[in-house]
Amino acid sequence: MKKPVIYIHNLTKNFGKHIAVDRLNLEVFEGEVFGFLGPNGAGKSTTIRMLIGQISAHDGTATIFGHDVVKSRVAIHKRIGYLSGDMALDLNLTGKQYLHYMARLHGGVSEHVIKDLAHRLDCDLNKRIGALSRGNRQKIALISAVMHDPDMLILDEPTSGFDPLIQAEFNKIILDCKKRGKTVFISSHILSEVQHLCDRVGFIREGKLIQVGDMAELTKTTLKQVRVIFDDQADVSHIRAVRGVHDITVDGQHCMFKFGGHMHDLIDKLAELSVVDVAITDADLEELFMRYYQGSKK
């Protein structure tokens, strides 16, 4: 049985009367890439800040590698790499000086590793960080997070500011970590950015974890996108009667809808109708994500 490297039990954090994280329970296992997803303000960053010991929980516990995140901050931080989308760096240092400083805090990192990562990310380390664009600063923060070869990466909306090429290199770095058995905990409010990286995802909304699942399972349970072409004007009343049909739109002979019921019910019904063509595709997980979003707005 796999060991949970992150174990969160009833974790709760309030800011005044606002409950930012509400009795959150979660386990993340060794060697997996876990996507922590939710809209802005859902409680993702608050959870991560509790995990790295920047803020303390009002209730509940959290451990990483079996150590309490508050009592064993230093022991945990030796084994993790942390990156956030709005990471503040020391602007008066050059990239090289900053990374050497971070390397000293981690007990030393080979110069070769820093140079290699800088080359991969096309990052100029000789400029003062204050003079760099946001994307280039983020590259330095990324190098700082991975250069000491941590056992786990904790990434809070890490890709903001990256251009597509760097995003691709970032993905390679994450997948390389995964291949080497490292654990990655990555938060995002854009599912498509992390969808292809993650083994499992958890959706958080208004501080509550509303669903956790395997990426493959989630894809299966997601609504299908169905497009039917009838040989005459579409009569959707029959389609509407099938359990699991949602959001029907009709345009002449074309009928489109989402389907989340038993497939044989739909096939049986379509067989009764004068259908010219049928196309059934998996809806993008973004669809699922948006459903949770919309739930939060309601």
Added chain:
Amino acid sequence: MGAIIWKTLYEKRFSIVAWSIGAAAMVWLTMIFYPSFSQGDQLADLVKALPPQLQSLVGEASSYKTIGGYLDTVVFNLRIPMVVITMAIIFGISLSAGDEEKGTLATLLAQPVSRSRALFEKLTALLASIFIVHVGVLLGIVLSLLSIGDWYSFDKQLAITFGSFLIASVFGILAYALGMILGKKGMASAIVATVAFGAFLIDSMAPSVSMLEGVQKFSPYYYYSSAELAVNGVDWSYVAIQILMIVLCVSVAWSIFRHRDVEV
């Protein structure tokens, strides 16, 4: 160990050099007027004509006649402490609440660095900055004495410089401690500025306002100004009281900062 100290000093290097040159220049510019003050009687007459409340601010006229007295009452009574305390407060706030508001403190604490280590290494960098500025102050005294063609006991020069270092450290560490406790630059600055100004006012007004006599000893400034360090040398009991104040500030900051939430 020491990485945070060196990085902080490196980042602040231009600022530290600028404050050191500024403080040295201030000493030199004040000291070069010593010959005119010591030889004429007009100033002494002017001081005697002032109301007692104002006399306590400018010092006794007779003290202007000796280098030690001049250092105590003219150079180090108001001018240099004003400069070095301001510097210490700015640095203290910047290294604590300033870094927290910038987000660099949160970044530092996401590394394998304990809160205690972060607090004490930054504190050491603050004290080292104040110390370097006081090397400038001491250099200013030596150069100004050489330029007016006079000399004074080097021990006493060291004593007044040490006293200035200590009072700047008290206020600098108070600012730093408040920054570490509150995490808010504006609030910490407002409190420390009020305390520094209030302490100075109490100490300077106490000799002529009887109701302030009791509270004068609560002002850190009392243990600096009343010692007349350039004349009497270091008063170790006063030094101990100021160190106690520093230890108190650091202890409170340490106990609170270890457990509180750090803002991003």
